Amino acid sequence: MSQSEDKVVWQSGFEIGLKEIDEQHHLLVDAINKANALLIKEYTLAHLQEVTQDLVKYALLHFETEEALMKTHHYDTKHPKEYAKHTHEHRQFKTKVDTIHQDLERGEAVEREEIINFLCQWLVEHTNKIDKRLGKFLESVA
């Protein structure tokens, strides 16, 4: 699959100005594109399970990194509403991917488009808005 056929094209909005987080966002975009390419090539239950399992593992690691940074810099006490909203979005993502995974295990049909579109939308929305605000805060305390 060529770069132009990637489902998610890297955009500057995915960068929050912190190397560690930006690198993880890059990896997340790559993981979604890889998942999409794999599922286009062969749409099997085994692949779907592999993709959702890998993504959830990777996403959780990334959320842990962000949330550890929030705690270190007291984002939770300085901006409690924003902190609650941010971590809530992380939980929602996990819940949704877990649900997809459980549906697959029960043998329910899940469309490739449904999974990929959810992942893309979530990533674009979350990184461009809520992660960006976290980036600004971290920049201000650096």
Ligand SMILES: [Fe+2]
């Ligand atoms: Fe985040």
